[in-house]
Amino acid sequence: MNLEEQKEPDASESKKGRISWRAPHTTNFCAYRETLRLNFDSLKAITKLRDENIKIEQIIHQQLIKLDKEREEFTKEQEDQKEQYEDCNRRLDMRVSAIENAIRDCSEDKMVSLNIGGEVFLTLKSTISNVSPFFANLFSDDWGDAGRKTIRDKDGNIFIDRSPLYFRYILDWSRNGADPQELIDIVQAIPGHTEWADQTGLSSKLSLKTFMKTLEYYGIDHEFCNFDPELVIGNKLDIYWRGDKCTYKGIIKELYFDKEEEGFIIIIKYEDNHVWKYKVKQLAKTTGPYSHIPLSTKKKSSKKTKWWHYGEDKGGIQISSGTNVNPSPSDPSSNSET
Secondary structure, three states: OOHHHHHHHHHHHHHHHHHHHHHHHHHHHHHHHHHHHHHHHHHHHHHHHHHHHHHHHHHHHHHHHHHHHHHHHHHHHHHHHHHHHHHHHHHHHHHHHHHHHHHHHOOHHHEEEEEEOOEEEEEEHHHHHOOOHHHHHHOOHHHHHOOOOOOEOOOOOEEEOOOHHHHHHHHHHHHOOOOHHHHHHHHHHOOOOOHHHHHHOOOOOOOHHHHHHHHHHOOOOOHHHOOOOOOOOOOEEEEEEOOOOEEEEEEEEEEEEEOOOOEEEEEEEEOOOOEEEEEHHHHEOOOOOOOOOOHHHOOOOOOOOOEEEOOHHHOOEEEEOOOOOOOOOOOHHHOOOO
């Protein structure tokens, strides 16, 4: 065998070896490429799903907005219907009340005519009896059973020998529901020296003392109206500040009865715009926390006052402040009082 014959098999074997060496790499590449293709297809599918989800979310969002708008319109419609329903109920109640009042007012056995001091008043027995024990007793069966006689004028009207000027306000007060605060307002306005009295139309001829006696005559409770005649809205008061030993001038802005405090509350505005709230019983020196001090121990002042500011710890409450810490004294010569 020559050398050439010996080399040929070696070359063939070498070629086979090279092929066997490259085959695994080619297979891996193909597999890798196939994987990339599959991944790309998956990515395309995922992207498509994402886009579809976005579109679905947008549609849902639009539907939600539409539903919210419809819900708001429905809610508004319900509220409008509720208001209309309540308005109809109010009107119905008013008509029923008007019918009941008409039936009651047309009932002859409940209507009464009163001649008060020469002036005739027509009203219902219940209207005046509810606030006046005098009339309640007068219209009761016990009055006739006890043998009492009712004085009547020539027209058959029950005659009461009292001033009609005061009765007019009492009757209107009773017709309006007999609110205690309204009676307080009337009593406050009676002196006729304030704008409030002019606005309410109260006659300047009214006398507070006579009005209170008239209330007593008819048996109307007026204990909650017992306050100093000087305490009228618009009046000016000289108020002695015990701590400052000075007298300050203030104007009455409000006066009302506080049910919780069980007493009168007064609002005072001083000349430099300080506003204070007091209990009347603590503002008055005769009933204040220092009223127990014997008069002999109090120095006499050139300007005596019965209204004393005792301090915040004694019931005074500052509502608003003015330009200074304390009000300016109305009369510097009055600071000798203690």
